[in-house]
Amino acid sequence: MNKAIFRDSEADRSFRASWFAGRTVIYLLLIFWTVVCLFPIYWTVTTSFKMAPNVMQGALVPWVDYSPAWLGWRSLGLSPETIGAGSTVRDEFLKRFLNSTITALSASSIAVVLGSLAAYGLSRFSYKFGFMRNADISFFFLSQLILPPVVLALPFLVLYKQLALLDTRIGLILLYTLTVLPIVIWIMRDQFESIPMELEEAALVDGLSIWGAFFSVILPIALPGMIAAFILSLVLTWNEYFFAALLTSTHANTLPVMVASQTGSQGINWWSMAALSFAAILPLIVIGIVLERYLIKGMTAGAVK
Structure with a gap:
């Protein structure tokens, strides 16, 4: 024993x-x-x-x-001894920060809304456009990411000149929305496909319409995927440099263009570039920390439901 x-x-x-x-x-x-x-x-x-x-x-x-x-x-006019005095560099930073905020948030929000609707349709209904079916349409959206941005430089430059969209926020918002829309569609399509269709059928039996079932039943469960798609879209649009440098000059310049311009007669001002870079990524860090809480909350609610 x-x-x-x-x-x-x-x-x-x-x-x-x-x-x-x-x-x-x-x-x-x-x-x-x-x-x-x-x-x-x-x-x-x-x-x-x-x-x-x-x-x-x-x-x-x-x-x-x-x-x-x-x-x-x-x-940058952001040190303790210069923060209270006038600074043209700080004013330019704040202007570009505002431009980046408006363009990134607007483009990400529009892309999540449109991409979620498109992904919901691809996951719940069958489409046929010529030889293309749902899988072909989804791959078509994804294939847009294969095209290098430099190939689109001249067409967008000519098009935006004709439409008077050069150096405007609305021009960047439209372009950024098209840029991140394929990623949102693929993320949300997988999210919707993981949700059983029986939930919608039960909601329809209870008297809800298709839109009612989508907003009251499906959307709360798919919220974590939407937040993840929004965060990814926000990071991509906030850090985009090529089109921002190509299509803007004075009024709609964004922070990445300002970061890349931190050069002087003696080379790169690494200290200025580092300060500007940290000031530029700080909002993304804060947004990521805040939205992560809602992401976990949404995942828990979806699991319970």
Whole structure:
């Protein structure tokens, strides 16, 4: 009896040791991957507080490898001593920040709405356009991403000149909506296909219309996919540079164009570029953190339903 108890306790200790070792390895890998993901942001923030020699020497730890300075933020008029004074650079930054916010949010919202409706139709109804069926139509949308943006440069430049859309926010919004729409359609199509059709049939039996079933039953369950599609669209449109530099000049310039222009007679102003880059990505970080809570909440609600 005592031997059996001893063997059981030894087996329990061995199990706990192996479980603890496994959990330790998992947490170490997660910590390592967190450091890898956050290091570019850390590098950008620290570079905005470096002088030119510190940037070239690759100093990493503030107050150890170098003494932090507000050089990058001072050049943008965002340092403590310049924030209260007038600054043309800060005014230009705020204007471009507003342009990026309006174009990215508008294009992402329109793309999610239109893409969700198109994906819902592709997942619930059968279409036939010549030889094309639902799968062919879905692939057609995805194939639009294969075309390099530089191929569309001249056609859009000529078209926007004829339509008086050059250097306008509405021009960028329309173009960005077309750019991210295929991605939204594919994400939402998979989301809708994972929802059983019996839920809609039950709603129709209860007296709801197709639109009523969509808004009251399907849409709450598909909310996590819509939020994921919105976040992805927002990141892509916020960081888009090629068309923003091509189709805008004065009034509708966005932040990526301003980041790329941080060059001087002696080369690239890394401290200014780092400060501007961090100021540009900070809203995306905040939006990602805020919407992640709703994403998890939506996933839990969908699982319960």
